[in-house]
Each structure stands twice: as structure tokens, then as C-alpha cells.
Amino acid sequence: MSTGSTNPKLSVIIPCYKVEKYLPKCIASLVGQTLDSYELIFINDGSPDRCIDILKEWQSRYPDRIVIIDKENEGVWRGRWDGIAKARGEYIGFLDSDDYAEPNFLEDLYQAAKSADADIAVCGFSRTDLATGKVLSREMCDKREDFTIADDPGRLLELNGAPWNKIFRASVLKGLDDLSAIPPVLDDLLFHWLAYLEMDGRVVFVPESLVNYMVRSDSIIQTVKPQQVDPTYAAFREVKRRYTDAGAPKAKQEALDAAAFLHLGISFNYRLAASPNCDLDATIKKCTAFLNEYFPTWHDSPYINGRYARLHGKTYQRLLTVSRFYKLGLLPAFLSVYSAVINHLGIDIKW
Template sequence: MDESNAIKLSIIVPCYKVEAYLPKCLDSLVNQTLSDIEVICINDGSPDRCIDILREYEANYPGKVIVIDKQNEGVWKGRWDGIAIARGEYIGFLDSDDYAAPTFAESLYSAAKSNDADIAICGFDRIDLETGKVLSREMASERPSFVIDDDPGRLVELNGAPWNKCFRASVLKHMRNLTNPPTVLDDLAFHLLVYCDMHGKVVYVPGSYVRYMVRAGSIINSVKKSQVDSIRAAFIEIRRQYETARPELLPMLDAVAFLHLGVSLVFRLSSTPGENVGKDISEITGYLDAEFPTWRRSPYINAAYAFPRGGALLKLLVVQKVYKLHLMQAFLAIYSFMIEKIHVDIKW
């Protein structure tokens, strides 16, 4: 193959009920400074005008915009459908109600390619959809790269969204799947499956290149109790895969489980009206102790590891102490007050 004509980066865009936002998202992608890209759009049985918009862009940008029109099966299946046909050396993602800076693709691909990295990560802005106000800028500062096999604990600090990253395509095309993927925390589950088959370098691109749009009322996202069982089952399945394929990464996995199930999931449950938060904390603690047992003594949640690295690892150390002192319910109440009343959010 002539590498000068090869696709460098495939960007997968799942689409469902986003006709109001889709043109801005697509405009940001077809006008990227990196020309050798393809934009794979999955119309997941959307009942609005998404497919009409996608077909128009496909006609105007032949070979660059590729449309998969399918029945509604959810973002998990759509993501796999996009990966299957992707021709890029690397694969990235963007949500269809967000948009990217013009150098989004070039910055991620160049960083990944020049460092022979498995993952490249950029910063992003959270923007209020109604006012256009920047609520926060995250992961945009300079950070040292690392090799997964050398320091897997650094994976704990990665955000669980795929839309500010590009991944080596050869890994994604052979990654493991789940029998029953969760409907909540599916992005995180996807990342954990990716990590299970990666050994190489993770690099960061300083600066913000994604505009993540926050809709009114979405700062606190509640989760239904009926969804918790599917989350628990999916994460147990993920751990079984690690036990077989990458047992050396189990301490990292258990730390991630504590962060996202013991902290984030419990917080989202606490925002559900009428929920018994104390009972939820007790149940999640029992689940973590049974299925992710090293979370209490994780080598990545201790002062010696967290203090030199700071950031999310240091925050996780603090909240683990809160958990062990049985003060989590009070902590969640204070956290909710900070977000709802004084609009200060601690990003984990």
C-alpha cells in the first residue's frame, strides 16, 4: 500500500436523535487540518432527520464521510460496527452532539505516530450548551507519557470517555467483547477491554481540542437502580478476562473499579430521589470486597504512589480514606451541595 494515500485516522461518530447538533459536529470533522482521515457515522435507527443529514454529507464528501445506516442496537454495537470497517492506522471517536477543534485529528495522530503510541489523549472543554460558557477545561496541561507495562497505575487517571483519544487500530480490531455490555458506564467498560490488550505507550497532547457540550440538568446524572445489576455483571466479566489474560493488571483494574463504582456510581445513585444511599454504599462496598478485593490495599491508592503523581490519584487516595472511615454518605452530601449550590465540581 502507498502510505502517502493511506488513511491515517478513522473517526467514529455514533448518531441517535441529534439532528440539531449533527451538522456542527460534521462540519468540524470534514474541515480538519489532517486531510487523510475518514469519518464513519453510525445512524443507530435514529427516528429524526439524522440519516438525511448524513447522506447529504456523504454525497458532498465522498470517501471521507462513510455512513452506516442500521436498526437501533445501541452505541456499544454501533462502535464495534464502525471499528470493523475502519481503514485508519489509528481510530478515534467523537460524540455527535459535540464538535472538535480544526487540529483535533492532526494533533492526536501526530502525537501517536511520532511516539509509536497505543493511545494519544488530548484535553477538552466542557461547555454549557445554552450559554456557550466554558464550565471547565480538563486534561489540557502537560503530562508525562508512560508505558502501560511499566506503570499500569497511570491508567487509573485516564478519563473514561473515548472522544478525546485515538487508539492503535490493530488493537481495537482484535479486542475482546462482552456478552452483556452495560447501558451505563459503557465507555469505561470499552476502555478496560482496550487496556487488557495493550502493552505500549500512552501519550498526552497538551491543549484542548474537543468541545464537550453539557445540556441543562446534566451536571448530575442519576442512574436507575435497575441498571446497577448489568453494570456489576459486566465488570465481573471484565475482571474474569483480566484474570486469564492480564493478571498483572488486576491491581489497576480494582483501583478503577473503586473509583468508578465505589465513588462515581454511588454518587449517581445518591442523586436519585428516594434512594437509600447508606444501603447503596454498603452493597457496593460488599461487591467491591468480593469481586475487586485489592481496592483496599491497592499499590496505586497509597501516599507513596499518589503524591508524586498528584491529580486523580491523589483525589482517589483521599476518598478511599473517607470510605474506610465510613464517612462516604456525608462526603456525597457535601459533594452534591458543591455542585448544585455553588457550581463547583471535583473532576475524578
């Protein structure tokens, strides 16, 4: 299983911080992959627990497979950029160190990407509650038509905002410029949209659950705070400026505007609503003003309307529905009902 002297087909980047309880399962799932040529780049991000010891122990058993970057703590965002710089693969993938993958995770994604000469390959995943082991949902597992970004960038809205169920063409990621400030929230999403700016090729799908994403109550996305709003907005503003300065096609900029509404207007505000210090009405008002100024096509987006929803299915139908509540000033009521439903049923319904 050694990659030998040639570059591997695929590099996988796994940041590690305070995950000693979960890391061995993650590593075991990756060293046993069926793909014949890949490398695993683990970033020990100054973790104060036994992560580095666990990584070195596994590296001693798989010296040709495992690469370790041991560094001071700078967070997941910086760690991923360090991993990209180190990666030798034709494609680059990611996994969170408290999650684990199915044995065919890398092979299925690589073969799908390679056969279509795709910029991105996406697989399905299972969201599982870490405390109870209950599967909350299986996502991206329905069959979807491949698409070309240049032809229909609106379909980028279908892709979940995390990188760990995707592989990307390495040459694109290695050419990206970092943001001037690290986004405290929704950093994965903004990383995607930095990559999308440089991509016009194909996106292919593997409609099987190949990643097991473990939902932890203390994860960053579950604990958004009001003081994180302004720096998150600043990061979105910088990404928008990149698109404008690059002269990105109108359709791609409209897709970015729609994504900003979906993730700031809905997802971000939903997380903020859980904070006892959040004035939700004021937060939504501020968000709307921000979207209107920097992402102005969100309100009449060609990707958030009945025609596009009929053509492309449930993702866009849900987005259209929640946008109507938002525009009518009913988002607080909608979020209240949404929270009650998912808490009562013990499931998560993605919007």
C-alpha cells in the same frame, strides 16, 4: 483531502441518535480537520429524527471522506463495534455527535501517537453546559509525562473514561472480543479496560483542549437508575474475568481494581444518589461487598496511597482523599457536601 486508494491514517467513529440539532456542527468541525488523510464513520443508530438525511446531505458534499452505517437502533455500544469493524485507519478515534472538535484535533493526536509509536494518544477537552454555553471545566490540559502501560499501569487511572478525546491503535481495537451483555452505564470505561488488557505500549498526551464536550442534562450518565446496578456490576465482573483468564500481570489487575473502586464506589454511587428511589447506605454496602469479592486489592491498592499520590500528583491525591471518606463510612456526607459545592459554584470538580 481524499483518502484515495490507500488506507487513511485515522478513522473517526461517530454514533448518532436523536441529535439532529447538534449534528451539523459536529460534522462541520470534522470535515474541516487539518490532517491530510482520515475517514469519518457515522453510525445512524435507527435515529427517528432527521439524522440520516443530514448525514446523506453532507456525504454528497464529501463522498470520499464520509462513510455512513445506517442500522436499526442497538445503542452506542453496538454502534461503536460496527464502526471499528468498518474502519480502515491505522488509528481509530471517536467523537460524540452532539460535541465538536477543534480543527487540529486529529492531526495533533495522530502526530503525537505516530512519533512515539504509541498505543493511545490523549488530548485535553472542555466541558461546556449546553443550555448556557458556560465552560464548566477544562480537563486533561495540564502537561503530563508519557508512560508505558507495561511499566506503570496505575497511570491508566489518570485517563478520563470517555473515548472521544483519544485515538487508539486500530490493530488492537479490531482484535477485541465484545462483552456478552451490554453494560447500561459506564460502558465507555469498560470499553477502555477491554482495550487496556491488550495494550502494553506507550500512552502520550496532547495537553490542549481539542474537544468541546457538551453537557446535556438528559445524558445517560446523568440519569443512572437503581435497576441499572446489577447489569453494570455484571459487566464489570465479566471484564475482571477476562483479566484473570488472560493471566494479566498483577500490576495491571491492581490497576483495574482501583479503577473499579473509583468508578463504581465513587462516580456510580454519586449518580445513584441523585435518584429519589436510591437507598444510598444500602447501595454503598452492596458496592463494597461487590468490590471486596471481585476487585479485592482496591482496599489496599498500591495506586491509592500516599506514596503514589506524592509521585503522580493531584489525580491520585483526590482519589486518596475520597477513598479515606469511603473507608470511614462517610461517603454519603462527602457526596452531600460535594453536590452542594458544585451546585453553588456552578462548576464540576472531578474526583
